[in-house]
Amino acid sequence: MKRWMTLAISILVVMSLLIGCSSQSSNSKSEDGKTTITFFHRWPNEPYKSYYKQVIAEFEKQNPDINVEEVTALNDDYKQKANVILGSKNPPDIFFSWVGEYGEKFIRDGVALDLSEYYAADTGWSGQLIESQVEHFKKDGKVYGVPLFTDSKLFFYNKEVFDKLNLKAPTTWDEFITVLETLKGSGTTPLILGNKSPWAAAHYVTALNQRTVPGEVLDKDFSYQGAEFTDPGYVEALEKLNELKPYLNENPNASAHDETRNLFIGGKAGVILLETLEISFLDDAPFEWSSFKVPTIEGAKGDQEGIIGAPEGFMVTKKSAHPEEAMKFLKFLTSKANGEKLIKDTGFASTVQGAVNEDTASEQEVKAMDMIIEAGDMLIWADSALDSRVFKPYGDGVQAMLGGTMTPEEVMKSVQEAAKQVKK
Amino acid sequence: MRRTRIIPLLYIAPALLMLSLFVYYPLVRNLVNGFYEWNPFTLDRSFVSIENYTRLFKDPVFYTVLKNNLFYAVISVVLQVGLGLVIAAILEDKLFRRFSTFFRTSFFIPVLISMTVIGILFSFIYNPEVGLLNSFLRAIGLGEWAEGWLGNPKTAIFAVIFVSQWQSIGYAVMLFVLAVQKVPGELYEAATIDGAGKLRTFFSITVPQVKEMTFVLLIYTVTGSFLVFSEVYVLTSGGPANSSQVFSTYLYQKAFIDSEPGFASSIANVILGITLIFYFVQNKVLKTGEE
Structure with a gap:
């Protein structure tokens, strides 16, 4: 008899456990009328x-x-x-x-x-x-x-280093490269990027796409079913990013974005691309700093004044x-x-x-x-503007390109294929 | 008579109930889900037959994933089962008995630390600019070996595998130590009398005597390396460019980031198939499991 009692109790315990799992109150109006x-x-x-x-x-x-x-x-x-x-x-x-x-x-x-x-x-x-x-x-x-x-994105630079080298904030791509070249000659890391999570370089790509790809093409490619990414401007943007590679820190894919921000604040780099909401972090910097917009690219077909964000x-x-x-x-x-x-x-x-x-x-x-x-419209960054299935090969491809294993053409080809797959 | 037959059944009933509810039912559901495609917000399921699988087998990432998991399995077996046994045998050797407890404990401590903590710890060690490993290499004049360990597609997966080995080898050593201690001392005495050296004793007595434990650990490490998730997720999230992606992180990416639960189910089923094959092959080859 006693054995049956124990058994009954144990079954009861197990059952109550199961019931506990399944019942969940969905009533959002509590007893006190709130x-x-x-x-x-x-x-x-x-x-x-x-x-x-x-x-x-x-x-x-x-x-x-x-x-x-x-x-x-x-x-x-x-x-x-x-x-x-x-x-x-x-x-x-x-x-x-x-x-x-x-x-x-x-x-x-x-x-x-x-x-x-x-x-x-x-x-x-x-x-x-x-x-x-x-x-x-x-x-x-x-x-x-x-x-x-x-939120938007700007290049921030160490003003003390710039002043010492007699540099001015660049406005065109050629000026930008000259500035980076001078910085490199002085021994500082010219440009620092933490691309462990691929959105960081994707923001570079978004900004460069805006410069090299006509606005209406961007609108079409960033719409849900219209993505094709066949415009030559996309490859051009990646080539521009590749031009920056000699001036970047050695292993951009191995550092996280906030690590590189801290290195910049610690005075270890000349220029960094930051979100405007990160400005409050820069208050900790022991040096004077300022910002400039993503430089214009001469002869490119996109919007030269626009900003991303x-x-x-x-x-x-x-x-x-x-x-x-x-x-x-x-x-x-x-x-x-x-x-x-x-x-x-x-x-x-x-x-x-x-x-x-x-x-x-x-x-x-x-x-x-x-x-x-003032800008009014901003180009939304690729990581949230695109379907994650299209962004994945894009971001990964840029990572691979920075790692030297893919060319700009190959990256865009994999993006085009992913866009086709999603449309199906 | 009837009563005695029903009692044992009742005893296993709760466990069976739990298992069917939380293991077998989801398993069957998942097999079915692999043939459907839907979106987590609308839940209109459409039957796509084997399209998920054809897509998976055509996906180049699938082969990277498979390769990475195989690397994981091979390296884990060599280091955890192979080296683990060697370390255990050394620790149980008469010469080492005095320090054995100390080494056993220090090997075992990493097992007790959460993988997330270890992952964050190692991402500091691997940091290319200020990391311990690169600083060490530069300090001893091997600066050209310094790498962006987790950011280089060639080294990322191995850097992650190393962390796993560092953590898990203590577990294997612990189990092997127990197994070695169970080996009757007379066998070793007899071997010594017969003039067998340390190496000979190891291969002729220790290895065959701990066969059951080796079998258990083999299954454990091989299935474990096909299910590995936290290490990869915390250290690289599968990057850069999918180079350190493994099955579980790939599945996670598809299910929770790309919102393709049907495709993710088919990946899960492939993992199930592979681990089952490994289990049966090992069972057959080692012909044990009686104990």
Whole structure:
């Protein structure tokens, strides 16, 4: 008898385990009448973490009936987690997205909610966002996201080294090569690149593509089903990148981007390509520094003035049970006060008009922001603009090219093949 | 009579239930998934028959992956099973008994460290500019050997394999030490009386006596090297240009980054097939498993 009791109990324990696995509460309205919205973003790290904590605490104080729950994952892990939880039956209400193909697939597959009516209903809020940045979240005239901050890319240089060698910031490609040549002669590493993750060199390629490939061809190749990459300008861009190889650090593929940034801050290199949101890191540099735009290429067929970059922001899921509350939070997040707090606390250039100003940001940050506003349109970097299946051979190919095992023509050929495969 | 028959079944029932739910059911589902293609957000599945497999076998990356995993397996077997046994035999030798505990512990410590921690540690060691390894090479005048270890397509996979060996050899040594200790001492005494030298004793007594353990470790290292993930993911994520890609990282890339779960399933099935083949071949060749 006793034995049966033990057996029954053990079966019970196992069963309860199984039940524990399968049951999951999907009720987002808790007993106390509060609405809970889930906010899925990619910043579990400081200083961003405390920024969100403070903003959420303030929002909950102002809206006592709404509860904001954070779910986070860092960069690459975010992409993986997003694939899993956005496809589930119970997705978060608000999620982070890059623009370009990465965000567009959420629009195409009906994951993202059309936010146009919220934009139209509250022009007091939507009017204070920088229009050119909202543009990146639009598709067929509808808005699917709210930009939080924007980002571009510039060459930063060690002014002390430049002054010592009597060098000036270059504006054309030939000047750029001369500058690098002089730097090399003086014994410093002229240009430093950390391409362990292939997006770093892909940003070079994006900037060079903009110079060498006509704008309308770029638009077509970067659209979902139109990618061909047959324009000779693409090969030309890679050849230009190859021209930089003698001036690069010895093993660009073996260093991570943030390692090279630290080496630059440590005075070990003359020039580096950085995102404008990395400017806040440069405050640690013990020398004077300044920036210049990607040089123009004489005789090339692309846009010689344009810049590259992209805003990043948030979308609301179509399946969300509380889109009103979600939008309320996003509006709060992109209010002028929180935009100013964003640049102050984290160095991220808020897309709220006038949030990046003399009181909240450094001179260089304001300068970069003015450049972005003035440029209006930016070319989105290849790693988020392209389908990952097309970007993979592109980024890998550039890595191989920098490692000396592939030629520019071979790289573009593998990209063309991948584009064909995706279109099928 | 009836009662005694049902009781043992009931005892294994929970384990069987768990296994079927978490191992066999997903396994069967995955075999089916390999014939479909879909997108994780919309879930409209379309049947593509064997297209995933034809695409996989035409994919040049597949052969890089296969080659890398084979390198992994061969080097792991030579170093972990081969060298592991030699080290164990040396540690158990009379001359070494005094230091044996110290060496056993120091060999075993890396096994206890998380692979992620080791990966980050070694990415500092391998760093081309400020890394320990290149600085060491330059210090002893071998500066021209200094490399961007993880960034050079030729060296990346070997740099990763080395880290695995460094970590896992202690585990193999530990198991072999146990096996060597189980060998009856009379055998060694008899061999000494017969005039056998150290080398002869090793090959004629130690090696055959630890055959069962060798078998277990062989399966363990070979299947382990086909399933390796963390080392590669932390150190190189398969780069540069897929040169250090292995099966699991390739599968991860396809499933979670490129959003092609069907294709990823077919990769998973190929891994399953390969490890099963290895298991059966070893089982047959070594003709053991009775113990």
